[in-house]
Amino acid sequence: MKKYILAIALCPIFAAGAAHAQAYPTHPVTIIVPYPAGGPTDQVTRQIASKLSAKFGQQFIIENISGGGTNIAGQRVARSAPDGYTLFVHNLQISANVSLYKSLPFDTEKDFTPIAMLNSNPLVLVGRKALPAKTLPELAAWMKSSPTPAKMGHPGVGATGHLAAFLLAQAMGVKIDNIPYRGAAPMLQDILGGHIDLFFATPQQVVGQFRSGDIKVFGITSKEPSPLFPGVESFVKAYGPKLDIAFWQMMLAPAGTPKPIITALDTALQEALADPEILKVWAASGMSPYPKAQRTPEGAAAYLKSEIKRWGDVIRDNHIEASTQ
Numbered sequence: 001m002k003k004y005i006l007a008i009a010l011c012p013i014f015a016a017g018a019a020h021a022q023a024y025p026t027h028p029v030t031i032i033v034p035y036p037a038g039g040p041t042d043q044v045t046r047q048i049a050s051k052l053s054a055k056f057g058q059q060f061i062i063e064n065i066s067g068g069g070t071n072i073a074g075q076r077v078a079r080s081a082p083d084g085y086t087l088f089v090h091n092l093q094i095s096a097n098v099s100l101y102k103s104l105p106f107d108t109e110k111d112f113t114p115i116a117m118l119n120s121n122p123l124v125l126v127g128r129k130a131l132p133a134k135t136l137p138e139l140a141a142w143m144k145s146s147p148t149p150a151k152m153g154h155p156g157v158g159a160t161g162h163l164a165a166f167l168l169a170q171a172m173g174v175k176i177d178n179i180p181y182r183g184a185a186p187m188l189q190d191i192l193g194g195h196i197d198l199f200f201a202t203p204q205q206v207v208g209q210f211r212s213g214d215i216k217v218f219g220i221t222s223k224e225p226s227p228l229f230p231g232v233e234s235f236v237k238a239y240g241p242k243l244d245i246a247f248w249q250m251m252l253a254p255a256g257t258p259k260p261i262i263t264a265l266d267t268a269l270q271e272a273l274a275d276p277e278i279l280k281v282w283a284a285s286g287m288s289p290y291p292k293a294q295r296t297p298e299g300a301a302a303y304l305k306s307e308i309k310r311w312g313d314v315i316r317d318n319h320i321e322a323s324t325q
Contacts (some may be wrong), residue, residue: 020259021317024084024261028059031087034073035155036066038185040202043091044118047281055243060087066182069097069322071104071158078106078112082256085266088112091249092311095157095304099312100322108308110251114300115262116269117290119282120248122222123164123200124229126197126215128191131198136233139218140172149177149287153187153199156180157322160247161200163311164221166205171239202247203228203286221245228286248290248307262297270295 020167031049033042042064049060065073070093080086099110106112125139133139153168154162159182169176179196181187186242187199188206192214200221207228209215219235220226220245235243253262272278272291282288293299314320 009151011113013184020308024264025056025058027085028061028086029056029087030061030063032063032065032073032077032088034065034070034093035185036185037062037064039155039183040205041089041091041249043204044287046088048118048251048269048272051275052268055268055271064296069101069158070094071097071101071106074108077252077254078111080254082113082254082258084253084257085263086254087115087265088252089118089249090252091165091305092160092247093156093158094250095307096163096311096315097322098122098308099315100158100320109305111255113255113257113262114297114304115251115298116266116273117294117303118249118251118269118273118295119287119289120246121203121285121287122220122226123160123245123247124203124206124220124226124232125168125198125315126188126191126201126206126210127198127233128194128196129214129216130194131216132214133218136218136235136238140174143174143176148177150197151179151195152176153179153181153190153196155182155184155187156201157320158315159278160245163314163320164200164243164245165198165282166318167242167245168219168235168239170318171235171243190244204282207285226286228284233261250304266295266297 031045033045035041045062049062052060065076077086077088092133094108097104133142152165154165165176184205190196191199207216210217210229217229217232219233220229221235223234223236223244225232225234294303
């Protein structure tokens with residue numbers, strides 16, 4: 001009898017939860033991006049947000065919260081109400097930060113619920129136009145012979161570009177002068193202005209400047225060359241599998257967000273990631289959506305776990321610390 005009464009008592013709770021999920025969203029949703037506007041993660045988030053707004057009939061608004069190695073934004077999301085109205089789009093750095101920082105204001109695997117992998121692309125090594133080197137071997141020779149280390153920008157310790165720069169310098173046997181920025185957009189401005197020598201960029205960020213001859217591109221972190229950058233060599237071919245690096249992006253929600261809301265968002269994302277308009281833009285920029293198996297909450301969670309291990313091993317083996325520039 002007690003079990004029966006308890007079941008009856010719980011029915012309104014479950015019914016209310018289901019009704020809430022069916023009505024979701026009833027007002028604008030905020031998607032937090034942990035970088036300034038204009039960078040690659042911001043660009044992709046805005047493309048996705050427009051599709052989600054059209055799908056749900058409510059505005060999906062981007063809020064850029066940079067700084068703190070992206071942990072300020074992460075803390076904001078982790079402490080937000082798990083109701084589907086605060087979402088998070090992050091990239092590889094969220095997995096690296098687990099090992100970079102001795103103490104985070106959240107638990108990456110426990111305080112977030114992955115919704116879906118969005119897309120990925122390799123990185124390209126960009127150089128200022130006036131660099132004397134024209135090819136990857138020439139660049140390596142220049143970096144070894146230069147009386148001062150090459151000035152290499154990166155969008156924060158633990159960012160994909162920072163880890164790629166570290167692994168490349170290690171593979172080349174050279175020293176570099178790491179210069180941190182608050183995002184990718186200001187780095188591009190400084191490479192165009194000749195204030196730094198090199199930085200790792202996403203293809204979509206620099207393909208136009210490459211075609212116009214305003215920058216040089218020396219290598220790509222994929223096994224195969226890219227048709228977007230003819231004549232640019234694969235770092236994997238030149239230096240081995242450690243330089244096989246994908247810049248990926250994922251949407252997450254605070255842990256405890258109701259499963260029906262997660263499912264509704266995942267379903268909408270699947271439609272967005274199959275949209276011909278988005279696919280055309282991404283293909284022209286060297287990006288591609290993840291396979292469907294990784295575009296589920298379960299697949300995204302498993303991938304995040306594997307990336308935490310991969311980059312944790314790199315960070316620990318090479319004694320990289322968050323205090324490192």
